[in-house]
Amino acid sequence: MKALVKTTAAAGLSYVDIPEPSMGREDVRIRVLRTGICGTDVHIHRWDGWAQRTLTLPRVVGHEFVGEIVEVGAGVGALRPGQLVGAEAHLTCERCAHCRAGARHLCTGTQGLGVQRDGVFAEFITLPARSIWVHAPGISLDVAAIFDPFGNAVHAADTFDLGGRTVLITGAGPIGALTAAVAVHRGARLVAVTDVNPFRLKLAQTLGAHHAVEAAPGAVSRLLADLGMDTGFDVAFEMSGNPQALHETLSHVDRGGHVGLLGLPPEPVPADWADLSLRMITVHGISGRRVFDTWHSMRELLRDGLDPQPLITHRFPADEHDEAFAAAAEGSAGKVVLTWSEPTGATA
Numbered sequence: 001m002k003a004l005v006k007t008t009a010a011a012g013l014s015y016v017d018i019p020e021p022s023m024g025r026e027d028v029r030i031r032v033l034r035t036g037i038c039g040t041d042v043h044i045h046r047w048d049g050w051a052q053r054t055l056t057l058p059r060v061v062g063h064e065f066v067g068e069i070v071e072v073g074a075g076v077g078a079l080r081p082g083q084l085v086g087a088e089a090h091l092t093c094e095r096c097a098h099c100r101a102g103a104r105h106l107c108t109g110t111q112g113l114g115v116q117r118d119g120v121f122a123e124f125i126t127l128p129a130r131s132i133w134v135h136a137p138g139i140s141l142d143v144a145a146i147f148d149p150f151g152n153a154v155h156a157a158d159t160f161d162l163g164g165r166t167v168l169i170t171g172a173g174p175i176g177a178l179t180a181a182v183a184v185h186r187g188a189r190l191v192a193v194t195d196v197n198p199f200r201l202k203l204a205q206t207l208g209a210h211h212a213v214e215a216a217p218g219a220v221s222r223l224l225a226d227l228g229m230d231t232g233f234d235v236a237f238e239m240s241g242n243p244q245a246l247h248e249t250l251s252h253v254d255r256g257g258h259v260g261l262l263g264l265p266p267e268p269v270p271a272d273w274a275d276l277s278l279r280m281i282t283v284h285g286i287s288g289r290r291v292f293d294t295w296h297s298m299r300e301l302l303r304d305g306l307d308p309q310p311l312i313t314h315r316f317p318a319d320e321h322d323e324a325f326a327a328a329a330e331g332s333a334g335k336v337v338l339t340w341s342e343p344t345g346a347t348a
């Protein structure tokens, strides 16, 4: 089968033939239909310091996908060929104390698809049945392909009660823009987004952000003044990984407010902990998705009319991966989706 593989310790990926993955009795085999390119994949493509420290080669890349089940293992009861599925890309151990307590998102032995084990940029994948999510009938393939970052946004937004609240989001990448959409859907009174990239600010506004502000020193203070807000934001999300944005987030959340951290600064960033303590700020780390609570919430949000489609700005066939990664790495893209095959329409 064809797959996009990081074969050598250098920039780029190879579109090569590899053997189809083997399959155990608790697994399902899936034909991949669409995949989303994530920032993680761009780091791996570039072969930056993080990728060099984290990956062992060769590695099939990718974790955002939608596919169609083609075969189920003998020990798999509830799934069947033809079903349109995604999967939780953090494969959990099912043995640690957190897994056994039903908090799989906290698993201590989690393995990332396309990072610690072979990923989804391939014609076929096999995955444990316990990681599979069955999509609602009629879902757009493009939207199904981006359930992973959509889930990051829903996990972040639903960490706090946003109804009637004022919300600041620093970073209007796909997850930041989707978080704005979810916050508005949850009834936030005011959602403001900052980014250095005008294209991404526009995308966040298309998805529902009330205010989109170019990130610059003093920009959030000026926005608060323009809005006549003499307090900070009730809830602030840092989604850029930029140290200056983290500083803006922590300093513009109101007394007693809540901060959600999803962006990953490349280095440790100092913070004024005394100020955070005296202002009684709650800081909450957010990673991945709750398994599968977040997935159920996504299904309900789509049914209620939230539409992530404007986020998908580019589509390429899988063999045009060079063009696709160039688009994803460049500023004027939302999500870039690769096509691997079309659904057969076999009855699910």
Ligand SMILES: [Zn+2]
Binding pocket: 038, 039, 040, 063, 064, 148, 149
């Ligand atoms: Zn991702």
Ligand SMILES: [Zn+2]
Binding pocket: 092, 093, 094, 095, 096, 097, 098, 099, 100, 106, 107, 108, 109, 110
């Ligand atoms: Zn575990």
